[in-house]
Amino acid sequence: MGGDIALWMLLLLIVLILTGTHIGIALAVCSGLGVWLMLGSFEAAVSILGNTAYEAVRKDVFAVIPLFVLMGDFISRSGAAADLYRICDRYLRRVPGRLAIATIAGNTVFAAVTGVSIAAAAAFSRIAYPEMMRVGYKQTFALGAVAGSACLGMLIPPSVLLIVWAILTEMSVGALFIAGVIPGIVLAALFSGYVIFAAIRNPQIAPAFEEPLVPLTRDELRSELIGGIGILLLILLVIGGIWTGIFTPTEAAGFGAIGALGIGIAKGMRGKEIIEAIFQAGRTTAPIMFLLITAQMYSRLLALGGAVNFIQGLFIGAGFEPWMLIALMMLIWIILGMLIDSVSIILLTVPIFAPIAMTLGMDPLAFAIFGILVIEAGLLTPPFGLLVYTVRGAVTDKTATLGKIFAGSTPYFILILVAALIVLWLPGLATWLPNYMF
Numbered sequence: 001m002g003g004d005i006a007l008w009m010l011l012l013l014i015v016l017i018l019t020g021t022h023i024g025i026a027l028a029v030c031s032g033l034g035v036w037l038m039l040g041s042f043e044a045a046v047s048i049l050g051n052t053a054y055e056a057v058r059k060d061v062f063a064v065i066p067l068f069v070l071m072g073d074f075i076s077r078s079g080a081a082a083d084l085y086r087i088c089d090r091y092l093r094r095v096p097g098r099l100a101i102a103t104i105a106g107n108t109v110f111a112a113v114t115g116v117s118i119a120a121a122a123a124f125s126r127i128a129y130p131e132m133m134r135v136g137y138k139q140t141f142a143l144g145a146v147a148g149s150a151c152l153g154m155l156i157p158p159s160v161l162l163i164v165w166a167i168l169t170e171m172s173v174g175a176l177f178i179a180g181v182i183p184g185i186v187l188a189a190l191f192s193g194y195v196i197f198a199a200i201r202n203p204q205i206a207p208a209f210e211e212p213l214v215p216l217t218r219d220e221l222r223s224e225l226i227g228g229i230g231i232l233l234l235i236l237l238v239i240g241g242i243w244t245g246i247f248t249p250t251e252a253a254g255f256g257a258i259g260a261l262g263i264g265i266a267k268g269m270r271g272k273e274i275i276e277a278i279f280q281a282g283r284t285t286a287p288i289m290f291l292l293i294t295a296q297m298y299s300r301l302l303a304l305g306g307a308v309n310f311i312q313g314l315f316i317g318a319g320f321e322p323w324m325l326i327a328l329m330m331l332i333w334i335i336l337g338m339l340i341d342s343v344s345i346i347l348l349t350v351p352i353f354a355p356i357a358m359t360l361g362m363d364p365l366a367f368a369i370f371g372i373l374v375i376e377a378g379l380l381t382p383p384f385g386l387l388v389y390t391v392r393g394a395v396t397d398k399t400a401t402l403g404k405i406f407a408g409s410t411p412y413f414i415l416i417l418v419a420a421l422i423v424l425w426l427p428g429l430a431t432w433l434p435n436y437m438f
Contacts, residue, residue: 006302009034013298013348023344024287027294034301052300053293064173065288067253068158070281071238072114074260075231077277078267081110081123083227089131097199097206099137100145101192103128107149108156108188112235113260116160116284117153117379121146121387125394133397138205141198143400144408147380147391149191151416154342154376156184157239158253160288161375164343165368167292168299168350173249174242175434179365181239182429183373187419194411223267230263288343295347302351322360326424329353330374330417337378341386345375365434366427373420380409380416 009030016026036045075081088102088109095101106128107120114120124146132142154161157177166173199206238256241247247255264274320328329349336345350371357367379387388405423429 005034005037006304009301017340017344023340023347024290024294027291027298027347031294031297031301035304038301038304048300048304049297052297055296062167062289062292063250064158064163064253065160065292066281066285067250067257068163069116069160069284070278071158071234071253071256071260072116072119073277073281073284074257074264074269074274075110075113075234076119076123077273078227078260078264078269079223080227080231080263080267081106081120082127083224084109084231085124085127087224087228095196096203096208097195099128099132099135100141100195100199100206103132103145104149104152104188104191104195107152108184109231109235111153111156111184112158112239113231113256114153117150117387118390120153121150121390122394124150125391129391129395129397129400132206135209136207139400140404140408141205142408143391143395143405144410144412145195147387147405147409148412148415149188150387150391151376151379151412152184152188152191154379155180155187155369155372157181157242158249158256159372161342161346161372162368163249164288164292164346165350165372168295168346169354169364169368171364171368172434175365176368177239177242177249178434179369179430180372181433183369183419183423186422186429187373187416190415190419191412194415198411226263226266230259230266234259234263291343291347295351298347299351325356325360329357329371330420333371333374334378334381337375337381338384340384342375342378345378346371363427363431366423366430369430370420370423373416373423377413377416377420380406380413382406385409 012033013026013030016029017023021029032045032049035048036042039045039048084106085102088105089099092098092101092105103124107124110120110123111117129142129146132145133139153159157180159177159180162176162180163173165171166176195206234256237259238247238252241252241255242249261274264277269277332349333345336348340348353371354364354367358364379385382388382402385402385406388402388409391405392400392402
């Protein structure tokens, strides 16, 4: 009976989302109604769900998200992204499609201090896109490089998606962070390989150009040193601290936010900018925290109703092969990516998919990275395409239409799925570092 109620609540949840109900409200309503129907007592349902929400917010790991988002906001507003881009451009002068490669390289490093892709997409839309257009890059190619490479922020630690996944599955945040390092580098290499191949095959989309190296002024050199070296030191502090066991992820997030504030002050941030960064971090994290609390209530509903075992029995009873189940998960993630944001996708599906994957013998870390990659591809799929809309809003060029951004992002969407399949085929890419370090 409990499994049937949980499935009906899952159906109601889908209907509410499709009719435009906020995902957090839909999760809370379905959780409350489902537990009430299972227990037959409204007071008992309120008590159980209230305790679930209270225990959720008491977890130290919940502090990781706002601190890492704050760290990213400090870095984003400090102008360090522009420093990174200029440094990458200077050292990649002889590489075909160098400005697009510099965008990918800058995003790879920038991702290690932001935790979210939106900040990277907004920053490089204003920095890299005008430069590529100035030297004659094809517009769709330039827009695709900005939007596509911004996806790296959702995989390379510290990633908000990895933190959310860890909270829902009660996995180690530190282990998941380390698991994302090698697949993140592989994905950046795939992006770079595509850009170089495309630029060599059709030089018109990314024409070569030579500009004389102008010596940097003292102020420019100081700015780049603070921005570039500061970010590298911040990465060593945060990721290195977790890697070596000096910090827990929560402590690393706190030190990271302090370090990012120091970089911001050194780059000229003052009271107003600092306050704005703090407010923006709050606006970003508040909806995520609400979603996580309601997701814990949703997980309690699934647990009380035995929904995971019920659904697992349905799949196994249907005679699906393991590869068919994985393909079905991929399809569901891609379809959901066209409709809702990545955090909501994780909240809806991971409590069901993760246990099923474990019964198939998949390593939890490898499955997590595989899932993040597939969900990450949804950031580029129409009609939702969060990163596509971010780039469109950040670019002042009115000819940069959504259609052009979606078209330019398509190769990156495909490459993300290729990277996901590589991790599925070679799970050691995700598991080797965590197993070695932990």
